Amino acid sequence: MHMLARSELILGGQRSGKSRRAENLAIEWLAASPERQAVLVATAHVGDDEMQQRIVQHQLDRARRVPRLAAVEESLYLPAALKLHSTDNTLLIVDCLTLWLVNWLMPPPGVPAPAQGFHHTVEQLVHTLHGLPGPVVLVSNEIGLGVVPMGKEVRHYVDELGRLNQTMADACERLTLMVAGQALFVKGAPA
Template sequence: MAAQHQLIVGGQRSGKSRQAERLALAWGSAASGHQVTVIATARALDGEMQARISRHQQDRPAGFATVEAPLQLAAACQANADPKRLLLVDCLTLWLTNWLMPMSGKPDLAGWEAELQALLDVLPSLASPVLFVSNEVGWGVSPMSREARFYVDELGRLNQQVALRCQDLTLMVAGQAWTRSVEKPV
């Protein structure tokens, strides 16, 4: 039987990461030998982002291992998969940003499509349960630039595709979790 996965979405400061950490702690304490590995996708490219990353690291529960995977998320999931290890991916939003809005300039769309497909392909057979954290950005005003609209659309598609490979979906609103089983297409 494949491991159970969950997607946790919400706006900024909605409590997504905190909820994922609570679930991971509960999973880790449920049985002897359970471990948690955070797969972090953020890049510390400026002082503000360095501070955010530092806050996340300081707030993270003791005993959680961390692996940095700003681009190769599928490989990081495969390399760290184990039935006794929960993977907490924080977050899909920044992973997508790293592909579509790199500081070096032009996005690598072919690389993004290949990496996305690799992740989608590996999830159904992954030995570890995975908690994915992602932003829900499609509820606001449509961005003015073509690039920003493309990003918002792509994040929406990413969240939908990952959700279809998860058993549960949680929407975070003002620190409150609303969870339900994912409905699979007929």
């Protein structure tokens, strides 16, 4: 059993095992006491049929693997959602910061762009993380290991995600990099 950090950022590429690690942490957390709860804060917004299918598959897989994991959706106002759902007996899992950033840069149709800026909200998120009564696991993609992308918008997104990941890595007690399903502890390795 791993010692759960107060806050952990799990980074990795697509299908690297990020969400599975977060689910395994939830399984361990829930097994320790019947009083404990775990809540997934899902940031994905259904933009097309393929994304809808991915979300449904994630929901089915998660329900099978971690039946006691509750889920809420929050595509923009993450600090408020964390404050609302955090208790000393509740593990929060945010899956994922990658899509949360997409929602800020390109708000879903019909959703007004938030009045406060993204960087202000990231500052709020860091402040919120340090004040929550219960543990938090953040999941994000590491997409900055490849070539410099073509297109101004894509480069802007990659740069913003890199900055977001750095900020969250600094704010979290533990940083875990997932590679082919294996956890590499970059910061705050469990004892």
